[in-house]
Amino acid sequence: MQTPSQPTQPETFPASAACGQPALNGDLYDQMIDDVLSRCWRYLLAQPALVLTLSYLFCSLLGMLFVTSLFNQFDFDVLPYLEVSDFILAAVSHPWTLGYFLFCCVVVVVMFWLDRQVRQRFRRFARWVDLFYRPESYNATVCCFALIPMLFFFNSAFLEAKALASRIKANQQPQFQISLINPLQDLQQTRRLEQAQVLARTVSYLFVYHQQQIKVIPHANVAALLPVTPAVPVADLQPPASVTKPAATKPTATEPNAAQPNTTEPNTTEPDTTQASGQSEKPATHPTPHH
Numbered sequence: 001m002q003t004p005s006q007p008t009q010p011e012t013f014p015a016s017a018a019c020g021q022p023a024l025n026g027d028l029y030d031q032m033i034d035d036v037l038s039r040c041w042r043y044l045l046a047q048p049a050l051v052l053t054l055s056y057l058f059c060s061l062l063g064m065l066f067v068t069s070l071f072n073q074f075d076f077d078v079l080p081y082l083e084v085s086d087f088i089l090a091a092v093s094h095p096w097t098l099g100y101f102l103f104c105c106v107v108v109v110v111m112f113w114l115d116r117q118v119r120q121r122f123r124r125f126a127r128w129v130d131l132f133y134r135p136e137s138y139n140a141t142v143c144c145f146a147l148i149p150m151l152f153f154f155n156s157a158f159l160e161a162k163a164l165a166s167r168i169k170a171n172q173q174p175q176f177q178i179s180l181i182n183p184l185q186d187l188q189q190t191r192r193l194e195q196a197q198v199l200a201r202t203v204s205y206l207f208v209y210h211q212q213q214i215k216v217i218p219h220a221n222v223a224a225l226l227p228v229t230p231a232v233p234v235a236d237l238q239p240p241a242s243v244t245k246p247a248a249t250k251p252t253a254t255e256p257n258a259a260q261p262n263t264t265e266p267n268t269t270e271p272d273t274t275q276a277s278g279q280s281e282k283p284a285t286h287p288t289p290h291h
Contacts, residue, residue: 025133026119026126032138056088059098063090065157066097067200071207073165076214078200078207086202093201097160104152168209173197178208179224180217195228 044051064087071078091098119126167173175195183189199207199214206217 024126024130026130029133030116059091060087062097062157063087065154066090066094066161069158069161070165073162074214081205081216083203094160097156100156101152105149108148168197175228177226177228181221181223
């Protein structure tokens with residue numbers, strides 16, 4: 001009994017073989033990558049809901065790595081306080097983590113695209129690097145494609161968490177004044193936290209860094225959250241230095257004397273002119289001796 005013959009797909013050849021040049025291992029590798037990418041693209045187009053599911057899973061894992069890496073910088077176990085929805089909230093509230101991962105992936109894709117363009121344009125270079133594209137090394141290449149995104153995945157979460165922890169310990173993050181409904185169970189019965197820095201927000205808790213320690217506050221106990229404006233330095237409050245005025249010049253001889261105010265008080269007592277004149281007009285007499 002003969003089985004019905006199945007229709008065979010037309011066999012594709014590399015561009016170099018079509019031009020009469022011998023096909024290299026690199027050309028066969030490019031053809032394999034194109035075939036895998038086209039099949040993955042067709043599958044995603046046929047299953048659009050899978051894209052949303054994978055995106056949600058990716059953001060949740062990235063948020064979990066970021067939150068755990070951040071609190072590990074303070075030696076605090078945060079997992080007992082978290083819920084599943086808190087992980088994606090952490091990824092959305094820190095978009096630089098996702099941006100760093102996408103940037104690294106784009107750089108790798110551009111590097112592979114440039115390598116392919118150079119190999120297709122310069123065949124001597126393609127024959128020189130053809131040793132790295134042998135079929136025996138395909139498995140290693142697939143493993144590299146799988147490990148490189150995972151490396152970027154962990155690295156982006158760890159670097160962003162370490163940078164944020166350094167800024168919080170140096171008091172460089174925005175500070176808040178937190179008023180509580182019920183006081184903290186400490187010696188001072190604290191109802192207000194001054195200059196507190198927010199570490200993370202979850203569905204149920206607010207994690208703040210205050211007085212060199214982490215404090216977990218339920219949202220139901222928060223009465224107000226007021227941002228603290230930075231203090232203005234004293235030097236900025238002082239008015240600018242006044243411009244020195246030139247010294248006043250003395251009035252010249254041509255100027256009237258009225259310009260100079262008379263500061264001397266007039267003498268109200270009049271001298272006895274008669275007595276003074278009489279003394280001045282009377283001649284001096286000398287006594288004559290008697291013989």
